[in-house]
Amino acid sequence: MSEKRSLRIVRDTPSAPDSPPDADERAAALSRDLIACARGDERAFESLYDAISGSVFGVTLRIVRDRAIAEEVAQEALVEVWRIAARYQPDKGSARSWILTIAHRRAVDRVRSEQAHSDRLLTHGRHFDASHEQPDDVVDVAYGRWEADRVRQGLDTLTARQKEALELTYFKGYTNKELAEALGIPLGTAKARIRDGLIKLRDSWEER
Amino acid sequence: MNADIDGEHSLLGSYAVGALDDLEFAAFERHLEQCESCRDEALELTDAVAALADAQAVAPPAALRSRVMQEVSRTAQVTPTLRHPTVSAVRRRRWPALVGAAASLLAVAGVGITYATHDAGPDVSALERSVVMLASAPDAHSMELAIGSSHLVMSEHMDEVAVMGHEAPMPADGMEYQLWFVMEDGTAVAGPTFMPDKSGDIMALSDADCAKITAFEVTVEPQGGSESPTGDMVASVVL
16 A cells, blocks of 8 residues: 555645646546446546545545544545445536535535534624644645636626625525524525526636 | 426525435425436536535544445445435336225314325326425425335415325235225224335325324224225324
């Protein structure tokens, strides 16, 4: 295992590059890996892990806000990806979004089930505790850095209310009904805010 | 028709960010199968959401990788034929949902329960659409129902009740499920009968005077349904 890992290319770009790091090629590779996973190919899963575990861990951490729980949730989500890989359908969406949806749902479910004990969902404050463990330098997070810049610029084109709607639904796990209730707005307005925000985000990238 | 499509279209953003509850989500995925414009937009918006997630990327601890790989090596995988909400939308699905519902219609004075006129004909998409609309009603209330992985959703505003789920066990030969509305005075009013399809999916929709219902029950009844419950109760939800 360690021998294999030392042969892996470590993509560690210190700053975000200006152009997408082969976005199409990356998407195609991830899709191929996921499809190979469905046939029981564990090596393909390793490659998939390296391409997406940074995003999976990042998004679960952002949602559950606890490093130990985020690790558990990320592990469950990634094993679930392996288990149900046969259900992925390339014509219905990208492999990336399929995997991240699984991770997102797991993280939100976890927060909801913990809500009985604490109001974590509503607590503001530090996102997570510092880890004492070494991060995995094999995992590809350079893409995330590039994406973070792109997302920041895209989010700048949204209104404060649209940003808030995305923050509360995607990162805090509110349903559209809960969003409407929390903000005291009609359900239709809540739905429109989420959708308009995402459309603006998408358009901001297409213009560039 | 346009109003309907607009109604569902408005759920696209919520779908992409995962802000639909389970029932809305499953219903919306089924809608995506029917609606090309929604499907196209869904692809774009889910990619935008994936970018939001990527922007959060944090390298996990190295130990996670070995734990995941270890777990993977001993985890059995599903085969492609097993169904799942995200897969089901691709195949055309049919619910023998409300066959026999009319036969079991009970005239209960003052209760005012009638059935939607769907049958197992080709108009399944209309049933799906109605269920999506119900599930996205402002006061829609979703409850777990212990038949496989199922939900019951009701809206007083729309005065409708839907049952939807998957992995429902097949009742014995000649039997089917029947939903009952337990009213304030304790009487059980006959609701629609329904059967799982080959993949174990169930879906049924009924008008109901929701304000007067105190509980839902599901029993197994002879085909065509009964006028009052005779079979074993397989699930119940008390409001």
